[in-house]
Amino acid sequence: MKYILIIGDGMADSPLSELGGKTPLQVADHPNMDFIASHGECGRLITLPQELDTGTDIAIMSILGYDPREFHTGRGPLEAASIGIKLDEHDIAFRCNLITERNGILVDYSAGHISTDEAKELLKSIKDACEKPKEIKFFFGVGYRHLLVLKGNKHSSRIICTPPHDALNKPISEILPKEMDQKGAKTVRTLKRMIMVSKDILSDHPINRKRIKKGINPANMIWPWGHGTKPKFQPFYDLYGIKGAVISAVDIVNGIGVFAGLDVIRVPGATGYYDTNYEGKADYALESLKDHDLVLIHVEAPDEAGHLGDFNLKIKTIEDLDKRLIGRLLEGLKGDYTIALLPDHATSTELRTHSRDPVPFAIFSTSQSRASKVKHYDEISVKEGSLGLMEGVKFMPLFLKQNRFRK
Ligand SMILES: [Zn+2]
Incomplete structure (x- = not known):
């Protein structure tokens, strides 16, 4: 089984009056995201503990199963x-x-x-x-x-x-x-x-x-x-018995990868912005799966669009992520795989900053394809998902577990 974890940074949002009270994820055309949601299972995740700030580093530590209340020391050591x-x-x-x-x-x-x-x-x-x-x-x-x-x-x-x-x-x-x-x-x-x-x-x-x-x-x-100071992570492999790689243009994400013992893969033309090399990220991810069990693909662009307050750009980054990266991945994947899709945190385009709202997640596995109640991947639709509202640090064990949807 191969595992693909796609993080669209700040992709979730709050309803915007300019979009008729809908969010960019609700409005954007993203058939591949919808495929993952409608053939897998969905839920919502709390990635930002109340007592900590709303940084990407904190959210991604949660998603990887490192409780940021215990392991987060600062962004300086991650960048270093x-x-x-x-x-x-x-x-x-x-x-x-x-x-x-x-x-x-x-x-x-x-x-x-x-x-x-x-x-x-x-x-x-x-x-x-x-x-x-x-x-x-x-x-x-x-x-x-x-x-x-x-x-x-x-x-x-x-x-x-x-x-x-x-x-x-x-x-x-x-x-x-x-x-x-x-x-x-x-x-x-x-x-x-x-x-x-x-x-x-x-x-x-x-x-x-x-x-x-x-x-x-x-x-x-x-x-x-x-x-x-240097955070004291237990290596990802020791925790889960899985050899992983990370693909991101953002230094704090790569820094978390270094401390977790993930291989950091640099993709030419990955910019951390809307002009990033989506296809390159998909191709390098597929290549990395030849000698890794898991790849984390992080795309920063939706968050940047949110910070700019530009909802049209945010919709475009979501559609590009869907078609140019996820679509290409799904076409190229062979054998059994499990793919998860989520933002690290929500970014409010209206307020131009991160928010603590739970994020929508979807997990699809070739070994457990099923018809989900959820037909569309967005903040509202996933509330119908069977996985409910979960603490961030519980995500990774769930993602890597076989038979995750069997009751
Ligand atoms: Zn972020």
């Missing part, structure tokens, strides 16, 4: 793993944004979506000034997104850092890192010092002077956040 950085036990990894500060206010979490080349040159000047080989290390990422690692056991993750995209137009002085207890005090001092040094160095950097002249936001400050 995704680009091949090995963390030691006490290391704390932070996402390190380049941001724009103006008159003491955080005005842009992406520094005008600065290019990777410009960002590297700016960050190099911070590296030169702040890096200490045994304690402080910077790593280049893409665009405004980079990484900072505090090494050794002098630092503590008992601190609060503010995600910059949640703090737009707030005074920097109010959102600087804070310690949760005495243990975090040194770490907070170190971070604050680097943030201030970065402002001094970057404000007058030739690249930023050019950007200001052109009327675009300068990258005049670093902003560490999303910190955590």
Whole structure:
């Protein structure tokens, strides 16, 4: 038996007045998704525990059976793993944004979506000034997104850092890192010092002077956040006896794969956006099943459309996922297989952010094809499904179980 898990990021939504009170999944034409729902079984899944935030990393950990309340430490270590950085036990990894500060206010979490080349040159000047080989290390990422690692056991993750995209137009002085207890005090001092040094160095950097002249936001400050130590996952294979692979353009998803011991497969042209290589993802997934039992295919595009507030684009991404990826997969699959389809979380196109609504899921297995009550894959129709409302961490054992639908 081969297992295919398709995650359409943020695909579920709330009813939209522009769509006559329907959701993008209800309106979109997606015959392949409907096939999975109508020949398999459906239910709804709670992937985001109330006490945690609404991130993709948290939702996907739930789906893979790693309770995020126990295993989630932060997105920094996931991103680090995704680009091949090995963390030691006490290391704390932070996402390190380049941001724009103006008159003491955080005005842009992406520094005008600065290019990777410009960002590297700016960050190099911070590296030169702040890096200490045994304690402080910077790593280049893409665009405004980079990484900072505090090494050794002098630092503590008992601190609060503010995600910059949640703090737009707030005074920097109010959102600087804070310690949760005495243990975090040194770490907070170190971070604050680097943030201030970065402002001094970057404000007058030739690249930023050019950007200001052109009327675009300068990258005049670093902003560490999303910190955590290395999460302690039990390998997926040890948990389920299944050899798996992951296909995603998103670093935190690949990072979860690394810690779970899944093989990360990079697909050329996978962008994490609506212009992604849907066909390539299907082809690489089929190829990966020759030497893996399971493949997780993650498609980011619907979530991005939701964040843009663009319901037409969201419908298009769902239809592309259906026809160009799922349809191609179903055509290419041979032998016995079980396929599951779900979003990691819902993304409200109206509110342009993630929501905690349970997500619709559907599972079809060639060994147990049956006529389901549910004829259409969407948030409302799956309420008729026989699998009901479930906790996220119960999904993976159910997906991998034979005879799952026998009563
Ligand atoms: Zn997501």
